[in-house]
Amino acid sequence: MNITVCHGVRFEFTAQFLPPVYMLVFIIGLVANGLGLRSLLHNWKKQKIINVFVLNLGVADILYLLTLPFLMVYYFMNSTWIFGDVFCKITRFCFNLNLYGSIGFLTCISVYRYLAIVHPMRVRGRLTLTHSVTISVIVWLLVSVQSLPDMFYTKTFGNKSVQCYDTTSTVYVEDYLKYSLGWTLTAFCIPLFIILGCYGHIAVVLWTMKRIDKVLKQRSLKLLFILILLFSVCYIPYHVFKNLNLWSRVLTKQGKCHKWNNGVYIAHQISRGLVCLNSALNPLVYLHANENILVQLRRLLQGARQMFTWAQSWTSTFHPVPGTQTTYEL
Incomplete structure (x- = not known):
């Protein structure tokens, strides 16, 4: 079939932007989650019921972080996937488990709080x-069931230069948009409304009742700030621009090119970089149980700035060959 290509869309932006972000998240994420999990196990008895959810949050992060080196190789090689179709689907599945598992366990933590x-x-x-263990198993099952249909969509494209799609090829993009909208509603919007409801009521209680323990107030406010940070930076932009980009691809397939196609594409790629930051930011949840890790994370972030600068200058030498991509690389 003939696929319309909208000229002016900067496909090369993905290979320039995502590799240094992935490298930064991989380094900070592994160290931060390692420190966080060690702190969690050390203080397990203090809040062991909620700590079950935090532990699962860390497992979801590490599961995704281990796939990042393969994605870095993919983008360093000008979006050429050399690890096979099956592993491409596994890599994308791990991302979805991390993303929606994180949202699920953050929701559980909020409800318990x-x-x-x-x-x-x-x-x-x-x-x-x-109860916490049982609920954690249910969260994993729900996330897996919601993510499983994604595995049945075509994830690779091409013979010589094989791409590994984050969503699917243009052939099935209409059906994938419908699936993505339903997925966004059930796995993102509903948990978001639950969290907003919980912390809206908590805010009222904290402001109106003076008998609430000050330490509990501080921990609750801190966790609320972390959740606002995660959702506003990582989760909301990703879901908005993912579905907008899918819609843009549907219009392009129908032969309708718009000036905003490039803006939507660039915004979606930036949101992909931001959403993977959740694996590096989730360890902040450990803070409401252990203050000492804040100092360790601050030192880690200072060192990461230099690493990011080096990675960005290194990847600037990798430029896609003009004209090699003919479809949206997602």
Whole structure:
């Protein structure tokens, strides 16, 4: 079939932007999650019920971080995937498990924090470690079921220069847009509304009731700030621009090219870089249990600035060959 190509879309931006971001997230993410998990296990008895969710959050992060070296090779080689179709699907599946698993466990943490502050007497002694483990298993199952259809879409394209799509090829983009919208509603919007509801009620309680412990107030406000940071920086832009870019591809397939195609494409690539930052930012959740890790993370970030500068200058030498890409590389 003939596929319309909208000229003026800067496909080379992906290879210039994502590799240094992935390298930065890989380094900071592994170290931060390592420090966070060590701190978590060291202070396990203090908040072991919520710590089950935090532990699963760390596992989801590490699962995704281990796939980043393969994606860095992919973009360094001008979007040429050399690891096969099956591993391409596994890599994308790990990303989805991390993304929606993180959202799921952050939702669980928020609900537990809500119950502990707003309904402390009702839940005292009723929330056990077994409940947390059971809920964690359910979250993994739900996320897997929601992400599984993505595995059945075509993920690779080309014979000599094989691409590994984040979504799917242009042939199936209409169906994928419908799936993506439903996925966004169930796996992102609903958890977001639950979190907003929980912390909206928590905010009212914290402002109106003076008997709330100050330490509990500080931890709740800190966790609220972290969640606002994660959703505003990582999750919301990604879901907005992912679906806009899919819609743009549908219009392009229909022969309709618009001036904003390039802007949507660039914004989507930036949002892809931002959403993977959740693997480096999620360890901030450990902060409400251990203050000492903040100092360690601050030192780590200072060293990461120099690493990012070096990575950006190194990857600037890798430029895609003009005219080699004829489809949206997602």
